[in-house]
Amino acid sequence: MSVRIRADLEGIPGYVPGRTIPGAIKLASNESGVGPLPSVAKALESAGELINRYPDNNATSLTGKLAAKFGVDPRNVVVGCGSVMLCQELIQAVCTAEQRVAFGWRSFEAYPLLARTIGAEPVMVPNTASHALDLRSLAEAINADAESVGLVFVCTPNNPTGTTLGADEIEEFVAAVPSHVTVVLDEAYREFAVDGSPDGTRFLTDAHGNPRDNVVVLRTFSKAYGLAGLRVGYAIGHPRLLDAVRAVHVPFTVNSLALAAAEASLDAEAELAERVADVVAERGRVIDELRAAGIEVVDSQANFVWLPLGDDTPRFDEFMTERKVIVRAFAADGARVTISTPADNDAFLSAAREWAAAER
Numbered sequence: 001m002s003v004r005i006r007a008d009l010e011g012i013p014g015y016v017p018g019r020t021i022p023g024a025i026k027l028a029s030n031e032s033g034v035g036p037l038p039s040v041a042k043a044l045e046s047a048g049e050l051i052n053r054y055p056d057n058n059a060t061s062l063t064g065k066l067a068a069k070f071g072v073d074p075r076n077v078v079v080g081c082g083s084v085m086l087c088q089e090l091i092q093a094v095c096t097a098e099q100r101v102a103f104g105w106r107s108f109e110a111y112p113l114l115a116r117t118i119g120a121e122p123v124m125v126p127n128t129a130s131h132a133l134d135l136r137s138l139a140e141a142i143n144a145d146a147e148s149v150g151l152v153f154v155c156t157p158n159n160p161t162g163t164t165l166g167a168d169e170i171e172e173f174v175a176a177v178p179s180h181v182t183v184v185l186d187e188a189y190r191e192f193a194v195d196g197s198p199d200g201t202r203f204l205t206d207a208h209g210n211p212r213d214n215v216v217v218l219r220t221f222s223k224a225y226g227l228a229g230l231r232v233g234y235a236i237g238h239p240r241l242l243d244a245v246r247a248v249h250v251p252f253t254v255n256s257l258a259l260a261a262a263e264a265s266l267d268a269e270a271e272l273a274e275r276v277a278d279v280v281a282e283r284g285r286v287i288d289e290l291r292a293a294g295i296e297v298v299d300s301q302a303n304f305v306w307l308p309l310g311d312d313t314p315r316f317d318e319f320m321t322e323r324k325v326i327v328r329a330f331a332a333d334g335a336r337v338t339i340s341t342p343a344d345n346d347a348f349l350s351a352a353r354e355w356a357a358a359e360r
């Protein structure tokens with residue numbers, strides 16, 4: 001006799017995080033290259049005195065602050081243990097095991113894994129030749145068998161390609177998919193977008209201002225706010241949908257330190273804006289210098305860049321690792337490289353120039 005594991009979980013590899021190698025520069029996980037803001041470090045110290053108590057399971061104070069920031073009711077906001085857990089809770093809240101989860105590909109690696117953990121098959125629609133999500137084809141794929149689809153992830157800026165979507169494109173997409181399908185606008189990297197692409201919260205209502213209960217926006221404190229290690233993200237959407245997320249929520253998964261740090265970060269928006277501006281400036285410099293070296297790189301609105309290296313990807317990955325720069329390689333597609341501090345970016349650029357020279 002042996003323990004019986006769900007047969008449909010066989011062959012699911014589990015999430016593979018970016019590698020960490022002692023002494024190497026890690027540009028593999030889109031983290032902030034700098035530590036927490038001084039005010040956040042202070043908030044963590046005082047929160048540390050309360051860790052004998054369970055955290056507030058409803059994240060009341062942080063939820064209230066986020067609701068005020070976005071001009072919505074607190075029932076329109078739910079806080080989660082990283083936005084990745086909210087992705088999972090949304091799938092659990094709306095999909096049955098017979099239903100499918102749709103998304104463009106490439107996109108965030110966790111989407112297919114999270115779908116499969118509840119037994120839902122992923123529907124993966126290839127990106128356009130210019131590495132952007134193809135929303136028309138995604139809508140077509142959903143409508144080909146709409147009843148079988150429970151949820152669709154739309155990631156903008158898209159991880160790992162850094163591309164964004166226009167307002168008309170998103171509006172057309174939301175109108176094209178049936179209203180029983182939950183549309184998750186995953187905006188983990190929204191704070192870094194400066195191209196005038198729309199803020200997903202505008203799609204929470206239709207053209208007549210009526211609330212949509214099938215659209216939800218995901219944001220995180222892991223990227224621009226630099227709190228990846230504390231695990232806190234949030235969703236903004238219709239109370240009908242978010243009450244279902246609250247129903248499947250695993251209690252106390254957002255810890256007291258995460259709550260305190262996230263709140264303190266919201267009080268430090270000006271300092272954070274400076275940090276974001278630094279990343280945006282560095283992103284422009286890295287893209288320019290890569291192109292000057294003859295390396296193809298996609299325009300990015302996130303805190304990373306996408307190098308569509310195709311079959312050269314594994315070799316590039318190895319070349320970078322030998323030079324103690326850890327990038328994120330995706331099979332025979334390309335490599336994603338996080339924009340970090342000027343010194344880290346210089347180390348990457350120097351290795352990238354070496355690669356380009358060797359390839360000539």
Ligand code: PMP
Binds near residue numbers: 155186221233
């Ligand atoms: N969405 C996207 C598109 C991401 O890239 C990530 C992290 N890599 C997440 C969600 C999850 O972030 P977190 O759980 O740290 O909030």
